[in-house]
Amino acid sequence: MTNEIEVSLYVLVLAVPLGLELVRRVSPLLHTPLMSLTNAISAISVVGAILVSGAANPPMISKVLGTIAVVSSTINIVAGFLITDRMLKMFKKKESAGK
Amino acid sequence: MTDTFWQAAYIIAALCVVFSIKWLSSPVTARRGVFSGELGMLLAVVGTLLRHEVVSYEWIAIAVVIGAAIGAPLAYLMPMTSVPQLTALSHAFGSLAAALVGTAEYYKDVAAGDPTTGFKMLAIVVESLLGYLTVTASVMAFGKLQELVPTRPMTYRGQNVVNLLLFLFALVLGVWMIVMPAPPWVFPTFIGLSLLFGILLIMPIGGGDMPTVIALLNSYAGAACAAMGFALENRLLIIAGALNAASGFILSVIMCKAMNRSFANVLFGAFGQAQATTAAQANTRPVRSATPEDAASILASARKVIVVPGYGMAVAQAQHKLRELTDALTKKGVDVRFAIHPVAGRMPGHMNVLLAEADIPYDRLFEMEDINPDFSETDVALVIGANDVVNPAARHDKNSPIYGMPILDVDKAQTVMVIKRSMNPGFAGIDNELYYMDRTLMLFGDAKAFVGEIVKELPKT
Numbered sequence A: 001m002t003n004e005i006e007v008s009l010y011v012l013v014l015a016v017p018l019g020l021e022l023v024r025r026v027s028p029l030l031h032t033p034l035m036s037l038t039n040a041i042s043a044i045s046v047v048g049a050i051l052v053s054g055a056a057n058p059p060m061i062s063k064v065l066g067t068i069a070v071v072s073s074t075i076n077i078v079a080g081f082l083i084t085d086r087m088l089k090m091f092k093k094k095e096s097a098g099k
Numbered sequence B: 001m002t003d004t005f006w007q008a009a010y011i012i013a014a015l016c017v018v019f020s021i022k023w024l025s026s027p028v029t030a031r032r033g034v035f036s037g038e039l040g041m042l043l044a045v046v047g048t049l050l051r052h053e054v055v056s057y058e059w060i061a062i063a064v065v066i067g068a069a070i071g072a073p074l075a076y077l078m079p080m081t082s083v084p085q086l087t088a089l090s091h092a093f094g095s096l097a098a099a100l101v102g103t104a105e106y107y108k109d110v111a112a113g114d115p116t117t118g119f120k121m122l123a124i125v126v127e128s129l130l131g132y133l134t135v136t137a138s139v140m141a142f143g144k145l146q147e148l149v150p151t152r153p154m155t156y157r158g159q160n161v162v163n164l165l166l167f168l169f170a171l172v173l174g175v176w177m178i179v180m181p182a183p184p185w186v187f188p189t190f191i192g193l194s195l196l197f198g199i200l201l202i203m204p205i206g207g208g209d210m211p212t213v214i215a216l217l218n219s220y221a222g223a224a225c226a227a228m229g230f231a232l233e234n235r236l237l238i239i240a241g242a243l244n245a246a247s248g249f250i251l252s253v254i255m256c257k258a259m260n261r262s263f264a265n266v267l268f269g270a271f272g273q274a275q276a277t278t279a280a281q282a283n284t285r286p287v288r289s290a291t292p293e294d295a296a297s298i299l300a301s302a303r304k305v306i307v308v309p310g311y312g313m314a315v316a317q318a319q320h321k322l323r324e325l326t327d328a329l330t331k332k333g334v335d336v337r338f339a340i341h342p343v344a345g346r347m348p349g350h351m352n353v354l355l356a357e358a359d360i361p362y363d364r365l366f367e368m369e370d371i372n373p374d375f376s377e378t379d380v381a382l383v384i385g386a387n388d389v390v391n392p393a394a395r396h397d398k399n400s401p402i403y404g405m406p407i408l409d410v411d412k413a414q415t416v417m418v419i420k421r422s423m424n425p426g427f428a429g430i431d432n433e434l435y436y437m438d439r440t441l442m443l444f445g446d447a448k449a450f451v452g453e454i455v456k457e458l459p460k461t
Helices: A002-024 A028-053 A060-090 B002-023 B030-049 B058-077 B080-111 B118-145 B159-179 B186-202 B207-231 B235-259 B263-267 B292-300 B311-315 B319-331 B350-357 B368-377 B447-460
Strands: B304-309 B335-340 B365-367 B380-384 B415-420 B440-444
Touching (some): A002 B207, A002 B235, A028 A060, A028 B002, A028 B058, A028 B080, A028 B207, A028 B235, A060 B058, A060 B080, A060 B350, B080 B207, B118 B159, B118 B186, B235 B263, B292 B319, B292 B380, B292 B415, B292 B440, B292 B447, B304 B350, B311 B350, B365 B368
Parallel strands (some): B304 B380, B335 B365, B415 B440
16 A cells, blocks of 8 residues: 555656656647647546446445546546647648638 | 556556647647547546446446537637637536545445545545635636626635635645544535635636636646546556646746746735736827828838737737738738737637637747847837737836736837727726837727728738
8 A cells, every 4th residue: 555655656756847848848839729638638537537437336426426527527528639629720830821 | 357458558548648748849740749648538548448347337428428518519619719718617627527536435435434534535635625626716717707707806805814714724624534534524514615715716816817827727627636646546647637737837837927926926816916906097198190091001111010919809809800911911021920928818828829710820920038139120010909018117117017027029119000999008907108109100999990901901002
């Protein structure tokens, strides 16, 4: 158990600087798509929602809450990825822009 | 065997997520980034469904269908000016999921007669606090952006004290649950306090500060997701949550710098007060105004033009007319560029999206630091719907509320043209000395109509 926590903490302390470094390189031009993309990625909480909702014989309250969580994280995933792609499709360079 | 499969799927999913953000660094590879993110999400979901803990699929299937049926129209029907609203709403849904999972975990353990304490409870407490707080805060932010809730800061006496006491109370309850099994009323009360705190956090914040708020909420949602990773011992969630938290954090720091706010101010959500407006003194100084014909001939004879768009341009829906103007001028051999202030818009980078939607090529858009030195060699600076971000008072007037805020050095151009409805001071109620300069021409009218008329006049010059 303690070992599990330790490994998780290692993952965290490595992931945070990696995230800071990656995001710092993103051009300010794309900050809005960046935000909607990371927003969609944070909906990976759907994993937790599925585990709770699909578990064997959970108490009713957990089952209901888990299912609502699946609905709302799916909304977040679908809306987040689609709007990001919709925005990025609009970014064109000079040669290809316009008619 | 199945264990190996989902573990592998998670590891590849983590890799996909990391590369997704890496590829977003350039517009050339950005769409690959989205694809990578989607692939990572798919692997995470499929991997999870195959885990032996997951035994029933009916509810999940129905939930996914409902979620997709709501999410897809949201993404396709929202106009680009409303992307900040959609993002706020998306944050609300995402963090609701995180918060509910935390709650469900708690009650699962209670039902099993094994009340959670210690490290797992710490993770659930953090997850629930940030999750529920972000839900109501995002809904409030959505309301302010959509102007369903008054956008002006709502403040009352002793606000900070009340917020602090509430927060301390929630903290005490949280620690209680971590240290020992608490009575049944404690967790629901804790949830209620978190929800309330989210509302109180956004109330004192004005509409102009929304870029920072959205970025900060993004960060909170990510942190809630990472906390869930600790509660469920799921490292994929920790990685994705940490990346998201880092991203939101950096963006809110950038927004703070662009508005000259201290980050500590933002963390405690009390930055609404800084917007206390000094009433603009009635100014009767003369301004020079010009007609569309004048503007067209000046623009046509210029060599270098820099356009400075602000959110007012988007409100007037002038971006497509602006594209026509850009095309017409470019055809005449005029070098037209766009100067983008970091807070031009309602969320970080929003203005770039709005201009891209109007087919303005992104290699014509320049960041503040890159283009500021060029204003002194520019013939015409055309300001459309921007106000505070071009106010020279920010550089020298220590009494101005925006003193110290980085601005676009529009006043250094040979000629400055400002399209504006009237002389009414802008959003923050601060008078702008730019309008009274000898080299400034005021173009009074609706941005869309005025730009349209300039375009019509151009061929005659």
